[in-house]
Amino acid sequence: MGSREKQWLVPVVLFGLLQLSFGDPDKQVCPPSSGTIYDYGATTINGWEHINLGQYAGKTVLIFGLQEPGNNHEILPTLKYARLGNGFVPNFQLFEKGDVNGRKEQGLFTFLKNACPPVGENFGNPTNRLFWEPFKGSDIKWNFEKFLIGPDGKPVMRWFPRVNVSEVRADILQYLQKYNS
Template sequence: MTSLLHFIIGALVTALGGCYYYYTQAQNNTMSDEAKNAKSIYDFTVKDTHGNEVNLEKYKGNVVLIVNIASQCGLTKNNYQKLTELKEKYGERGLKILNFPCNQFNSQMPEGDGEAMVCHLRDAKADIGDVFQKIDVNGKEAHPLYQYLKHKQSGTLTSSIKWNFTKFLVNKEGIPVERYAPTTDPMDISKDIEKLL
């Protein structure tokens, strides 16, 4: 009985391992050359909410928290409030929060870029840091930055972003060192931020 159980467990582990291998190979094949060749987040250029190009090298030497945000999610109010608190607490010590609006999860980020986004955040009293253009974080059209982040810090079972407010913590060298679930309260990341500062 015990040997049969060991055999079944071994077969399951082998099967899952094979599935994971082919999944990661598929993920690597959908990564852009930019994401594959990147050494840090500093190798990426993104667009701010007004369409201006921003080279992420401007954040060199800072601890960075990258978040995919949404306006109409059940997690929005708490995350906006706590991200604002994080910025107030650590902003002058070198924490930068980079926010990427994303409409891929139940269309919960309907606001447009530019003034519409600025007005939304102002009305929500969300002083959450730098805000960039709306992007995809999953699928073939996922922004290369997010392809890189997911490659460096895989999630549970798959590397896909599961929902709004997934958070990536990046050290002063531009390397993603931790990934947090959407339900992780931003203030619970404080101890990890302090270690990197």
């Protein structure tokens, strides 16, 4: 092996080891954080009540964002009669729509994005493609990016939207088994 090849060997090996340390780019385990979701609240989708997320203390919570073209008052009837239909009513709390990226992002999502490493591939060139500013690498990239929150209110895991629901479910069940044992 010549000296030129040896020059590249160390950086290539280090790059490979660095990539291994990051694991699956589509899901990330969140490092310990100093804050909790209990420091935040949200308004119910009907606008009638502001709920302190501290009411979920001791429970495992899954937080996700869904892009929805309708207004807040249109969402539940759409779920019940049109999109899912057959009288579907969610058995979980829905909150008002709000920004998850940019200058007007909700504080809860600022906390979650700072607490968990980003997932998925890069946005690519954000020029003329994104509708918010400022752009940050930790931003939520698309609908159904998910955050698992432990019973202590601290983020546990983050998933990119394209991760199969069966994999998310398996990760959650594994976490619950570990936490409850």
